[in-house]
Amino acid sequence: MVSCSSMKDDAGDIGKVSEKPEESNDSIEEVTGEKKYEISGSIYNVKDCSDIKVFVNNRIAENCISNNSFILAELGSGSYTVRAELDGRLLYPGEITVEIKTGDAVVSFYGNDTWRYISDFGGDEKIYSLMLDDVTEHVVFAGSIYQPGNSYEHLFGSLNYLNSHASFVYGHSGFDEARAVTTGKNSHYIIAGSSVITDLSAGLDSYNINVRQIKRDGTEGFDTIIGGLQEDRAFDVIKSTDGYLVVGKSRSFNEYGSFDAFIIKLDFNGNYVWKKIYGTTGNDEFCSITGYNGNFAITGTFFDVSNSKHNIVVYIVNNSGDVVKKATFANNSYDTATGITCSDDRIFVSGFTASTLYSEEGVILDIKDDSVLSLNARIESGLNGEQRLHDICVGLDGTIAAAGYSRKTALPNDKDFYLLFYDHVNDTKRQIVYDSRSQHEECNSIISLPNGAYLMGGSILTTLESAYQLICVDYEGNLYE
DSSP: OOOOGGGGTTTTTOOOOOOOOOOOTTTTOOOEEEEEEEEEEEEEEOOOTTEEEEEEEEEEEOOOTTEEEEEEESSSSSEEEEEEEEEEEOGGGGEEEEEETTOOOOEEEEEOOOOOEEEOSSOEEEEEEEEEEETTTOEEEEEEEEETTTTEEEEEEESSSSSSSSEEOOOSSEEEEEEEEOGGGGGGGGEEEEOOEEEEEEHBSEEEEEEEEEOOSSSSSEEEEESSSOEEEEEEEEEEESSSEEEEESSSTOOSSSEEEEEEEOOSSSSEEEEEEOOOOSEEEEEEEEEEETTEEEEEEOOOOTTOOOEEEEEEEOOTTTEEEEEEOSSSSSSSEEEEEEETTEEEEEEOSSSSSOEEEEEEEEEOOOOTTOOEEEOOOOSEEEEEEEEEOOOOTSOOEEEEEEEOSSOOOEEEEEEEETTTTTTTEEEEEOOOOOEEEEEEEEOTTTTSSEEEEEEEEEEEEEEEEEEOTTTTBBOOO
C-alpha cells in the first residue's frame, strides 16, 4: 500500500504540520505558549454526510460534520494526519478538501490509496482519451466498445472521482471509434473520432469524421459526419472562442499526397464552417491539439520526402487556422507524434521513434517557443525491448509525464503500462513499467488530477477480449494498490 501522505495538495507539503513565519492573525489563540490550529474542510459528491467519520491522528472527531463541511481544532505544532471514512471506505482526496483556516499551518490528508478500475462490459473495450471536468471534477473518458451484431461503437463515460462510474454507448451500427473528448458549450461534452458509414447517395463510404455532442444527462446532441468515399479520421478536438477545431487525417479531401493533415472548424451547433489542409506528397496527419497563449499548438507526423521516413511536426495556428509558426523535427528515423502539452514558453510532444520499423523507443520533444520553435532537448526511453508513448501532460509540480506501453519480449501481447517522467528544469528522466504479467496492457491517455496524482487509461486483455482499464498513481508514479 502506498500512503497518500507522499502526495501534495493545495494545503502544501503533505505529511507535516509546521509553522510558517509569524503573522498577525487575531483568530490564532495562544494556549500555554502554543498556537491553536483550526482545521476545516469540505466534502464533495456525497449526498448524506451524517455517516462520515473524520479522524485526526487516528482519533475520531465527534459531531464535526455540518452541511458537507467540518471544523476541527488541534493544539500545538506536530505531525497531524486527517482521514475521513464513509461506511468504512476511505474517501478519496478528490472527495474531501482539507484546509487550515488560520493560514498558519499545513496538514496531511490520508485518503483512499487503493484504486484500479477494470470494466466489466464483457466486450472488446478501449479508452483513448481522458479529461477532467472542471465543473463537476469528474473524470470523463472516450473510446470504443464492441457490441455483438453492431461491430464497434463509441464508448463514453464519467467517473465520480474514481468511486462510481457511468458509461454510455453511441454509434451508427458500424465501426465507430471515439479518439478524443473535450468540454463543449454550456458544459456539455464533445467527442471526436470516426464512423464507418456507407451511403453512396450522400457521397460517404469507408471511415468518416464523426463529431458528437453528449449532454450532461447522457442524451445525444448534434451528430456531425464529414467525409467522402475514402478514409477520413479525427484524432482530437478542442473548443475555440466560436466553435470547435477538429484535427486528423483525410484521403477524401487531400491536396498534397495520400493522406493529408487537416483542421476542420465547426460552430457550436456542430455545423461545418471550414477546413484547411496541410501535408506533403506522402502520408501526413495531425494527432493532437491544445490551447497555447491565445492560439493552438498542434502536433502530428509528416512524410519525409528526402528519405521516405517520417518526422514529428509542430504547428502554431490561430482561431482561423492560419499558421503562426511551424517546425519539422527531422531525425533520419521513423518518428511518430502522439500527444502535445504546453507549459509557459515550452511545448512538449510525446511519441515514439525507430531507426528501423517496428523497433520503437518512447520519445519526448522539449521545444522552445522562439521564432523557429527550436528543439531544446530530445528524451528517449532507452529501455530494453520496445516502448511507445501515447499521451503527455504537465503535473502540478511542473513535471512532464508521458504514458504508453513497454514490451520486453518479441511476443505481440507482452505489453505493460509505461510512464516516463521528465524534469525539464534539471534535464532528468525517470521511468516506470507497471508489470502486471497480463498478456496485454496498453495505456493511451494520461491526465494530472487536482491532488497531484495521475490517472492513466487504456486497455487490458482479459481472457480473449480487451477491457478498458484505469490506473491511478501518485505524483511519484507509485501505484495505488
